[in-house]
Amino acid sequence: EAGVAQSPRYKIIEKRQSVAFWCNPISGHATLYWYQQILGQGPKLLIQFQNNGVVDDSQLPKDRFSAERLKGVDSTLKIQPAKLEDSAVYLCASSRYRESETQYFGPGTRLLVL
């Protein structure tokens, strides 16, 4: 079974630029999550999708971050415009159901904002 795929793996941009990350979850997984992991901290949930609907986006900075999950499969996370403090690893995870015990994480996208 293929794991969660993410791209790109690394991205360097200047502040005020835009950036987008892509995630392909495990086939058949209804729930998809985006996390932000700042260096020295644990992952923090940004947004959770159930199929193509948003379940929780309470910690998503909506003035600059947006996410979508078209057709309930792939998802993109966008930052526009980026700030220095957005430098972090952006992790995508998926689970079979919303209440599934196990979330499977992708390798993450490392973003550096200069």
Next chain:
Amino acid sequence: TQLLEQSPQFLSIQEGENLTVYCNSSSVFSSLQWYRQEPGEGPVLLVTVVTGGEVKKLKRLTFQFGDARKDSSLHITAAQPGDTGLYLCAVRSGSARQLTFGSGTQLTVLP
């Protein structure tokens, strides 16, 4: 204030030594999970503990859930370089029962 406090933050030991890392909170949880995250990868679930006082073993790793379900520990026997990584504890919290992580313990096992 962090929901989960992990200690120590950093730990560097020699191969063959034993170690224990901790995950503490003032809140009670129905379950708690431990993850390991290796450099350049996402976290991988190691175990879920559910019952107060529960002990689970995974080869050389022993996980314990506190009697009051507020804290947990992870003990590694005879650590190996392959155990190197960031150990994270996590619980479900909030109205959407989202997964909330601690800040982790960064373990380095030197050969």
